[in-house]
Amino acid sequence: MNESLNVYKEPLKICGKxxxxxxxxxxxxxxxxxxxxxxxxxxxxxxxxxxxxxERGNDLISDNPLYGFKGLKSGDKWCLCISRWIEAYRHGVxxxxxxxxxxxxTLEYISLNILEKYDINYKKNS
Numbered sequence: 001m002n003e004s005l006n007v008y009k010e011p012l013k014i015c016g017k018x019x020x021x022x023x024x025x026x027x028x029x030x031x032x033x034x035x036x037x038x039x040x041x042x043x044x045x046x047x048x049x050x051x052x053x054x055e056r057g058n059d060l061i062s063d064n065p066l067y068g069f070k071g072l073k074s075g076d077k078w079c080l081c082i083s084r085w086i087e088a089y090r091h092g093v094x095x096x097x098x099x100x101x102x103x104x105x106t107l108e109y110i111s112l113n114i115l116e117k118y119d120i121n122y123k124k125n126s
Contacts, residue, residue, distance in 0.1 A: 040079065046096075082110070097118045
């Protein structure tokens with residue numbers, strides 16, 4: 001298996017382990033043939049995004065014991081579907097992201113220039 005890369009073509013960093021995230025629940029925003037939603041964006045969710053997602057039919061706030069899901073709260077790190085992040089971006093509620101933990105496949109859907117504006121570590125004056 002090849003090493004997963006982030007948007008900078010460097011080894012993909014862990015997004016979050018508490019709660020455990022990722023399509024494969026490995027803490028990373030890895031993707032593959034079984035990841036139908038492309039959960040590639042490492043985001044730090046906030047209330048605006050969580051409420052937006054819930055309004056769109058994807059309730060990430062409530063517990064879902066069937067899947068062992070405890071629900072997210074503002075400040076949690078979570079691998080989001082790229083399509084949901086782009087939708088939130090277009091509606092002005094995209095949460096901040098961690099590009100070092102965002103999978104390179106994300107760049108097939110949106111430019112690095114846009115993503116960097118939301119990265120918590122990006123130097124805006126560089």
